[in-house]
Every structure is written in structure tokens, then in C-alpha cells.
Amino acid sequence: MHVPPRTVPGWHQPRHLPTTEGSTILQSHRYGRNGSELPGTVQRSCQEAQDTFTEAHDCAVQTYGEGDKADRAAFTALKEKFEKRGDHWITK
Numbered sequence: 001m002h003v004p005p006r007t008v009p010g011w012h013q014p015r016h017l018p019t020t021e022g023s024t025i026l027q028s029h030r031y032g033r034n035g036s037e038l039p040g041t042v043q044r045s046c047q048e049a050q051d052t053f054t055e056a057h058d059c060a061v062q063t064y065g066e067g068d069k070a071d072r073a074a075f076t077a078l079k080e081k082f083e084k085r086g087d088h089w090i091t092k
């Protein structure tokens with residue numbers, strides 16, 4: 001039996017953000033961020049964690065483009081040196 005996507009729990013309709021050229025880009029729903037804005041857990045973390053995430057994300061955007069895949073790659077790099085404690089990241 002096929003279930004339409006709108007009835008699947010946790011599924012969200014992608015939100016399109018306008019660009020200066022008149023086209024649209026998709027906003028990442030998984031991490032709730034817009035463009036260069038850091039995720040909340042990273043914002044509440046030390047500067048080293050923020051720098052690690054930013055550098056990894058910039059590299060991943062060059063490889064994969066903006067979106068969830070770049071966000072996942074940046075979090076993977078962050079998890080190599082840091083662990084999440086509550087609502088922020090600390091050094092392992």
C-alpha cells in the first residue's frame with residue numbers, strides 16, 4: 001500500500017527560499033538553519049567547535065552544495081573532536 005508523503009510522520013514539505021537571481025533554494029529542515037547561520041548547539045559551543053564546524057561545512061558545500069548532505073558532513077567532522085553534552089558541544 002502506498003502512503004502519500006504528507007501522511008508520513010516526520011515528513012515536511014521543503015521550504016523554498018528566494019535568491020537574488022529570482023530562483024529558489026531549499027532550506028535544510030533537518031538542522032533548522034539558513035545559509036551561513038550556525039546550528040543552535042554549535043552557537044552555544046566553544047569557539048574551537050564553531051570553527052571546526054564552519055571549516056568542515058565550507059569544504060562540504062564545495063563538494064556537495066548547500067543542504068543536508070553538507071550539514072551531515074560538517075557534523076561528522078565535529079564529532080571527531082567533540083561530543084554533544086546537553087545543548088552544546090565539548091572537547092572529547
